[in-house]
Amino acid sequence: MRWIPVSQAASGMVLGEPVLDSQGRILARKGENLSEELLGLLRASGIGNVFAAETAAPDEVPRADQTAGGPAGAEMAAAVRKRLEVRFRRHQDNALMQTIRNLAENQLIQARLSTQTNQPPPRV
């Protein structure tokens, strides 16, 4: 973690500590991505320096709604989850790999739901 001027922060880094304004209000939370948007906000609020970290694992990704698409949708979602569980079983304690797993799960379920009605799902 490094104490750096906001001008040197780049998107892709994350906050190593929360950013507070002069009244002690939280402007941004620890772990938040230093996106262009957030950097703009910090600059506008007169923040000069931040604690930036480069190695934090991304936040956990919320998982897709497992019940969309009725019973057929729920069955499909369960099949996708099961499949990914097997594929990722060596990475159960790895936060980054679990993030990737959740992202894949969400996209696969979404793609299947949108093709479910008319076309056969892509071969996997």
Place this chain on the structure above:
Amino acid sequence: MTPDYQNYRAVVENAKDLPKLSSVITRLLEMIKSPTTSAADVGQLISQDVALASLTLKLVNSPFYGFSQKIYSITHAIVIMGFSRVKNLALAGSVLRSFKPTHTEGFDYYGFWEHSMATAITADVLAQAIDSDYSDEAFISGLLHDQGKLIFVRYFPDEFAKVRKLIDRQQITMREAEHQVLGFDHSHIGGWLAEKWNFPEHLCLGIRMHHAPLLARQHRQLIWLVHAADVFSRALCIGDGGDPFIPEMPQYIWNQLRLTPERVGNVFENALSGMARAGDFLELVRAG
């Protein structure tokens, strides 16, 4: 390296029936190493080989790219897509055509190419998402990253049978099993072929280093892209990557590629939709 490594390499390099690239592609690979070669030179060269030119145009006009107008000539394709992309498409078509289907017990030839295609598309989408300098090279590097497996399966079927058994019994990745049996893995074999075929250096390294991305020294971002695309295409469960697992992506590479969950979610979405439009590429493989 062990003497075994040299022996295996010699077997591959001296194999009489090693897949051959067309003479035009061989010329092309030589030409692009020279800084004085122009886009026009390359366009002219590809156009000379009627079969190669029409194959390239077929891919250019495939739904994968979805251009609104039909593109009739290589010159026109270069104007629309840029010289490097057209050159790499010609190379992709030529390589896809030169491999013959392998019927080895336990090797899913079509699943192999599905995995390769998914890795190509994911690498391409990913490179664009992070605005990489390697945007034109990511697709071909992803497509050929596992080419060593085709050589391995074909020339060393006994070793491959042992590798398959190990994967099942010990629940390990294909690469780990290869290291137990051979002392090296398909990325080395793919690298031998890439060098033999006189591929440009970045492509050789993309193939050779895709399982050792932290050791990359040159063309690092391309190697990281291929590594990430391999992990991602397996996460999306497309095709057959050789084992039912997923290689671990180091946090360092996630950070270096400036990835975020949002970005990767978009990459996944685009990769899935790209895969649904990639039929023309996979047909080349199916036709054998």
